[in-house]
Amino acid sequence: MFKKITKAAGALALLATLAACGGSDSGSDGGSGGGNGDSAITMGFSQVGAESGWRTANTKSIQEAAEAAGINLQFSDAQQKQENQIKAIRSFIQQKVDVIAFSPVVETGWDAVLLEAKRAGIPVILTDRAVDSEDTSLYETFLGSDFVEEGRKAGQWLVDNTEGPVNVVELQGTTGAAPAIDRKEGFEEIIAQRPDIEIVASQSGDFTRAGGKQVMEAFLNSTDDIDVVYAHNDDMGLGAIEAIKAAGLQPGTDIKIITVDAVKDGMTALANGEINFIVECNPLLGEQLMDLAKKVVAGEEVPERVVTEETTFTPEQAKAVLDERQY
């Protein structure tokens, strides 16, 4: 049985430098079910989908880290559908895996299935995104970024690097997803310092490149008075670049672009001056996840919240690190 988190211990947010994490072995998915006397731990992992470069890097990190840790990984891709994640979690419960980990596509609607896992005695680890459940006993820990802080960093760059009236269009992430909700909250908190900065349009592009392009085309058709794009991830920002170019405008110059993630394609556009600022959101969570899983299965105490350390990049900084980026 796994231990409950004490509130005191839970209050402890362990700052961990993810740079040290980043498995390098080829991952494996599948493996025998847990609880069958096999000494190796079996983890059931439900992934959001494959919607962005960030997600691809996150999946690779998890698969490589499981391989390196000797953990049998039962991996499921939910194709960005909550019902698929719930089905996968129920399947993991039936398989009697030793631990369940998942990145909840949206914040709400998880209590019932997490209660089923708790009653089955299977510990759950949240990774990447959070749930809004009041009952924190439904999961052991949450490993991932502070998305509100990411939004604050994006807003602060805009406050510090623009003057006079600024019209912003916002490409939101998946509706109801923690990063979408929180990156919006943090950004708005900071730009409130500048009454002359206004979000004149805001719509979800679902964290995809195609979604970002489609929404940006609509924004460009509705007004020619856009100064800045704030995209909740690089992929939607890259889609917006395509739309801006198709409209005969120069991204990064005629319309400035701020994004979040810092995946290779985003960092390349940043180095080229087509994006002006990127807030990092590190996807390399695999090694920390496997360490937490081993502790949880062994009944050891783990912090209720493990926050990943992240930075920001300007074009000059992107040029300096582009070649060494892992994803």
Ligand code: GZL
């Ligand atoms: C953030 C993650 C987000 C990324 C997007 O931790 O959940 O989902 O920012 C991804 O690129 O689709």
